[in-house]
Amino acid sequence: MADDTRNTGMKLLVAIGDDRVRDSFAQALADYPGATRQVCGDSTEALRLAVESRPDVVLVGAELGPEDGFQTVQAIIAQVPGVSALLVAKNPVPADFRRALRAGARDMLEIPVEKKELFSAIEAASAVSRDKRTALEGLTAAALAEEREPARATGTVVFSTKGGTGKTFLATNLAAGLASAGKRVALVDLDLQFGDVAIALGLTPERTIYDLVSSYTEFDVTLMSDFMLKHSSGLHVLPAPLYPDQSEEVTLADVRTVLEVVSTGYDHVIVDTPPFFEERVLAALDWADRVLLVGSLDIPSVKNIKISFTTMDLMAYPAEKLRIVMNRADSKVGLDLSEVERTLGRPVEQSVSSSIDVPRALNAGEVLLLSKPTSQVGRQLAALVEMYEPVQNNHRRQFGRFRRR
Ligand SMILES: Nc1ncnc2c1ncn2[C@@H]1O[C@H](COP(=O)(O)OP(=O)(O)O)[C@@H](O)[C@H]1O
Ligand SMILES: [Mg+2]
Structure with a gap:
């Protein structure tokens, strides 16, 4: 499973409640080179898709429902190893940035987001995701080797x-x-x-x-x-x-x-x-x-x-x-x-x-x-x-x- 993620380029998941905002992000991201993307409009679907397809980067609207964007990010990070999350919000206040960080998001972008800014945030997030996954794979391999090799007396x-x-x-x-x-x-x-x-x-x-x-x-x-x-x-x-x-x-x-x-x-x-x-x-x-x-x-x-x-x-x-x-x-x-x-x-x-x-x-x-x-x-x-x-x-x-x- 980890392999097909790497072979098919970057996987993006967009989860935004507001239809217009969602569409504008989906459109902008259609131009992101070498990426496949999935788009949804509620937190339940977002979590299901994330667990199923293990995206590299998730882009989540703070106003998502029924669970809000912060909770959704937290849940996704807990269940999808190596994923990186970005939150997007209209008129965020400083407390929102703190909540975003505490939820485990890499960054919080303010709507409207310029395409260039969006792409570079995704680029940075996906690099982190790649590093995390490489480290995780190393750990798993080491753990498996430990399992196989019986402990010496x-x-x-x-x-x-x-x-x-x-x-x-x-x-x-x-x-x-x-x-x-x-x-x-x-x-x-x-x-x-x-x-x-x-x-x-x-x-x-x-x-x-x-x-x-x-x-x-x-x-x-x-x-x-x-x-x-x-x-x-x-x-x-x-x-x-x-x-x-x-x-x-x-x-x-x-x-x-x-x-x-x-x-x-x-x-x-x-x-x-x-x-x-x-x-x-x-x-x-x-x-x-x-x-x-x-x-x-x-x-x-x-x-x-x-x-x-x-x-x-x-x-x-x-x-x-x-x-x-x-x-x-x-x-x-x-x-x-x-x-x-x-x-x-x-x-x-x-x-x-x-x-x-x-x-x-x-x-x-x-x-x-x-x-x-x-x-x-x-x-x-x-x-x-x-x-x-x-x-x-x-x-x-x-x-x-x-x-x-
Ligand atoms: N703590 C002790 N108190 C009394 N006798 C001992 C004690 N330790 C060893 N012995 C006696 O010393 C002898 C030698 O012990 P052993 O364990 O066979 O030594 P080694 O294997 O070093 O040659 C044995 O007869 C044993 O009963
Ligand atoms: Mg002896």
């Missing part, structure tokens, strides 16, 4: 250069917590040699990332989810290979593909990792929107976090991508939290206490956040999950505002 890598810091414990609780809050969540175990995500969740792996990438070179997220375990929280889990020697069969390219594909089908993708920088882990760190660095309140751990920061600074990650989570943050021999923050020059996002509940839950294949939500550690884990809400909300809010247009 927020990617989080849980990382630490030290083993046993609680990566798997935090990754599983964060993922299951987000899933039970209604988000679509995937957890990928990239600790390819010794991954224990499935066990921590009480799940028995059948097919793993190794089976996926050794069976297919190309796959979509639907096929991928066939290879994933389903946890009672709603979480989908892609387990690590069953045997350590299968780890080497999962290439850097495979890891990149897995992460890109999984990002298309979930709100959140959480990745658990081994305790060292290697090629495939680096690929995951690059891919991630956030990296949770897991540390503890002791000198070696703080030193490790510092080294991690230096390494990641070299990779030019933005500072807000890296978040510190302190686990077992209450050990009696440990350092003071604020001391650690000062040493690192960065705030600690969340602390999680030490508790016998943690190994108990892991050994039972339970998610502590879900099985003991009111315990101290349960509440701290809930705070960690909540930390993710603002990102999601911002995203949604932007989306919503865009779509409403």
Whole structure:
């Protein structure tokens, strides 16, 4: 519809109540080059024609009835995207000009109007109309592209250069917590040699990332989810290979593909990792929107976090991508939290206490956040999950505002 408007030149609609005035405008406009025009004498017909034929410019008499010209202009502008309106009146007073502008008219012309003045007013109005329509078309195309392209997941890598810091414990609780809050969540175990995500969740792996990438070179997220375990929280889990020697069969390219594909089908993708920088882990760190660095309140751990920061600074990650989570943050021999923050020059996002509940839950294949939500550690884990809400909300809010247009 937008196209035929452009191809057939300018479309004019004239709506004037007084017969003589209407005829004189119609006659004058017959000479307007390249324009097609429609003429009517009342507001009901004017609105009907405007909606039906989407004119570029409407010329409306202020004395129109049954609705007056100002109301008619307002109604037409509300219903016809990109239209420009001109009002014409005999002996207009200053208040009429204000009403015209408030109704959304481009201009108010005083009858009698010279042909030259009329033509240049129409010319200006139609230029505005063209610009508005081009902008609207751009917006619509962008909105459609947004609709078609599924929103990409927020990617989080849980990382630490030290083993046993609680990566798997935090990754599983964060993922299951987000899933039970209604988000679509995937957890990928990239600790390819010794991954224990499935066990921590009480799940028995059948097919793993190794089976996926050794069976297919190309796959979509639907096929991928066939290879994933389903946890009672709603979480989908892609387990690590069953045997350590299968780890080497999962290439850097495979890891990149897995992460890109999984990002298309979930709100959140959480990745658990081994305790060292290697090629495939680096690929995951690059891919991630956030990296949770897991540390503890002791000198070696703080030193490790510092080294991690230096390494990641070299990779030019933005500072807000890296978040510190302190686990077992209450050990009696440990350092003071604020001391650690000062040493690192960065705030600690969340602390999680030490508790016998943690190994108990892991050994039972339970998610502590879900099985003991009111315990101290349960509440701290809930705070960690909540930390993710603002990102999601911002995203949604932007989306919503865009779509409403
Ligand atoms: N907050 C905690 N309190 C007590 N024990 C913990 C805590 N966090 C982790 N653990 C224990 O530490 C061990 C290592 O945790 P895990 O999550 O497997 O570490 P990683 O994946 O970093 O190697 C597990 O036995 C776990 O029960
Ligand atoms: Mg682990």
